Amino acid sequence: MTAPRATKRKRPAQKVRENLPAPQTDEGLLFHYTAYEAAPWTPYSGRTLADMIARREIDFVHTGRGNFLTGTQIVALVEARTVKPFKKPAQSAA
Template sequence: MARGIPDHKAPAPPGFAWIDEASRLSGRSIETLYKDRAAQRRTGRSNGPWSSSIGRMAAWRKADIDAWLDSQGGPAPDAEMLHNSRPPEPRRTAQVIAASRKPPTWNQIREDVPAPGTPEGAYFHYTPAEAAEWLPFGAHKLRRLAHAREIPYVDNGNRVWFSGMNIRAISEQFTVQPFTKRRS
């Protein structure tokens, strides 16, 4: 669990820094400095700048922080400098864009979708939202009926799809035929 910044009522003695300033000067998080301090007290060695106690408070000598930074090979990393030093993002080519396209999710409706009754639409795979435009059910009910195996659907990788033939079969399945009149 991360610790918060302690509320120091008095300023740090000259040449020393409390945890928040030591974190800023060293470039290490407050939690990391506390872990380094615990390792220092437990083993006598520390991965970070050496700490000491002033009263009951943890303090770091600024000279120790500077010496530790020198031993690390330079100043603490500056987040803005690191961000600005990144190379620009590569331009995405048409092949990369086409390769990164994903199939539509269950609630997306694509453009230029052929009608289920046409030859192109017979084997076209429709999302439940697209099929709902041709059927008297909403997309959610179509998914529910498909998972209950009450209507025909295409199971393509744990997704529910409907072919044009499925849509026609569902439409016929729920078509109500008129009564014939009985002659008495």
């Protein structure tokens, strides 16, 4: 006699609103995005952003109903994770 197999319960798909303003626009800077809505503008997946928010690794807005990222926070996140090209320091003529 074998033990019954455990079944995995699938999570429901996250709802993503349509026609969202881009985070860089005037309207988007103050707009509240879920982690899954913010993902296309970041180098992370929605799940990774949600995990980073849960671990308090990035700035976010807690409204009592959920956790959100504003456009300003998305832009700051992308800029903080952007690697700048290396410039050699100027040679001093001595």
